[in-house]
Amino acid sequence: MTSRQKEIVTTSAKLFKEKGYNAVTMRDLATSLNIKAASIYNHFSSKQEILKVIILHIAELFTVGMQKVLNTNTSSIAQLKILIELHIDIAKNHPNMLATLNTDWNHLETSLEYYLKLRNEYEQNFRNIIKQGILNKEIKPIDVEVILFSMLATLRNLYLWIPKKEQLNDQKLKLDLIKIFIDGIKN
Amino acid sequence: MTSRQKEIVTTSAKLFKEKGYNAVTMRDLATSLNIKAASIYNHFSSKQEILKVIILHIAELFTVGMQKVLNTNTSSIAQLKILIELHIDIAKNHPNMLATLNTDWNHLETSLEYYLKLRNEYEQNFRNIIKQGILNKEIKPIDVEVILFSMLATLRNLYLWIPKKEQLNDQKLKLDLIKIFIDGIKN
DNA sequence: GTCTATAAAAAGATAGAC
DNA sequence: GTCTATCTTTTTATAGAC
Numbered sequence: 001m002t003s004r005q006k007e008i009v010t011t012s013a014k015l016f017k018e019k020g021y022n023a024v025t026m027r028d029l030a031t032s033l034n035i036k037a038a039s040i041y042n043h044f045s046s047k048q049e050i051l052k053v054i055i056l057h058i059a060e061l062f063t064v065g066m067q068k069v070l071n072t073n074t075s076s077i078a079q080l081k082i083l084i085e086l087h088i089d090i091a092k093n094h095p096n097m098l099a100t101l102n103t104d105w106n107h108l109e110t111s112l113e114y115y116l117k118l119r120n121e122y123e124q125n126f127r128n129i130i131k132q133g134i135l136n137k138e139i140k141p142i143d144v145e146v147i148l149f150s151m152l153a154t155l156r157n158l159y160l161w162i163p164k165k166e167q168l169n170d171q172k173l174k175l176d177l178i179k180i181f182i183d184g185i186k187n
Numbered sequence: 188m189t190s191r192q193k194e195i196v197t198t199s200a201k202l203f204k205e206k207g208y209n210a211v212t213m214r215d216l217a218t219s220l221n222i223k224a225a226s227i228y229n230h231f232s233s234k235q236e237i238l239k240v241i242i243l244h245i246a247e248l249f250t251v252g253m254q255k256v257l258n259t260n261t262s263s264i265a266q267l268k269i270l271i272e273l274h275i276d277i278a279k280n281h282p283n284m285l286a287t288l289n290t291d292w293n294h295l296e297t298s299l300e301y302y303l304k305l306r307n308e309y310e311q312n313f314r315n316i317i318k319q320g321i322l323n324k325e326i327k328p329i330d331v332e333v334i335l336f337s338m339l340a341t342l343r344n345l346y347l348w349i350p351k352k353e354q355l356n357d358q359k360l361k362l363d364l365i366k367i368f369i370d371g372i373k374n
Numbered sequence: 375g376t377c378t379a380t381a382a383a384a385a386g387a388t389a390g391a392c
Numbered sequence: 393g394t395c396t397a398t399c400t401t402t403t404t405a406t407a408g409a410c
Contacts, residue, residue: 004393022209023294025385039394041387077373103290107210139372145355146363147372149348150341157340165332176333184371185326185334186264191375212403226376228405 001053005043008033012050013096021051021104051104052111058101059118061090066125076133077182080151083126084177087155088162088170095159102156126152151181188240192230195220199237200283208238208291238291239298245288246305248277253312263320264369267338270313271364274342275349275357282346289343313339338368 001009011032015024026047030037044050065086069079091098108115130147133139139147154177162168179185188196198219202211213224213234220227231237252273256266278285295302314335320326326334341364349355366372 020207020209020293022207026387027385035393036395037386038388038396042393045387047386106207140366140370142366142372143355143359143363145348145352146360147367149344150337150364150367153341153344153347154337157336157344160340161332161336168330168332172330173333176330177337179327179329180334180337180371181367182371182373183327184367184369184373185320185329186369186371213405214403222375223377224404225378225406229375232405234404 002043005053008040008043009050009053010096013054013094013100016051016054016104017096017099021100021107048109051100051108054097055101055105055108055115056111058090058094058097059115061094062086062122063118065090066122069129070125076129076136076138079129080133080182081174081178083129084155084181085174087158088174088177091158091162092170095163098159102159123148123152154181189230192240195227195230196237196240197283200241200281200287203238203241203291204283204286208234208287208294235296238287239295241284242288242292242295242302243298245277245281245284246302248281249273249309250305252277253309256316257312263316263323263325266316267320267369268361268365270316271342271368272361274345275361275364278345278349279357282350285346289346310335310339341368 008029012024012029015028015032019028026037026040029047030040033040044053066083069082069086072079072082105115105119106112127144127148130139130144134141134144162173195216199211199216202215202219205211206215213227216234217224217227231240253270256269256273259266259269292302292306293299314331317326317331317334321328321331349360
């Protein structure tokens, strides 16, 4: 990717987050870049191509992060803690691209299947870590699917809160999420 | 609302959930209703008007539910349990309209401010229940905002999982969510 | 209440000059 | 690499017949 392409991707992600993929026109995009719509086609063949770059980049960050976790060979609880950290890092470093993935993945055309494959594999790995934790008796025997979705729903939506809470320190956020999910909120 | 209007709203919510508000055209909508696009305008003045009806209806269900909770005058933990139940009920009974609220609220034009007012009030009430619980020592002194967003992120996204898990009994789901958030997952 | 026909605007994308 | 000009298609919405 050229630096101009990166610039277009960054600006697109920002606009896609604000208004959604379909509500952002090539003219909107061009205006933000201080060029004309036609000029964008010198860098990307279509609007869809820009969406694809954004979503697959983030999806692959999650895939790579999960592989690292699986290579650690530590306890299930320790692996879940690393995954919490992974989601915080991505939400902090790529909030606009992550938002685009979260809200506009269903507008992917040619790469939809590949994206769904990565997402399903990620979820399956996350699920297996929880299952293993229950087998080990590290984790209470609660329904695996309910644990999985409550954790993923929270982690996947972190980008909505992180920018609003500037004072929220990453390390503290991580520790608080661990407290909530691992230890519960009851005193 | 006439029965035809209800029919249009129901069908719209289904399509909006599948493809998103902006990706659904009046022709798509008409085709699903077995009529022509122009005929819809005999029942609603615009596509935007349909979105407004869907979103405000669900937002008001949450507002009414919260008012009932606030009138109970029980412990904070008990109030949180009723709120978990409220979200499950709405997700179960109105999955398509809830999905539309969740993903397309930002496409509201004239009623955006009113919607945001209801949402902010709901969040503020939810926050106050958690704060009170911490003051009472019912709840651990974790950051209020982190508890709030982890619970809301999970509850607001229930509609994504509930239809996939037909075997998932409502009462069991409620109990599992209570276990996770109130007691934690650690054994 | 639904239809056909059509207006009016907006959007993705291309051609070719500079 | 960006521009102007323009094509083509799509979309929301209206007018008026039935």
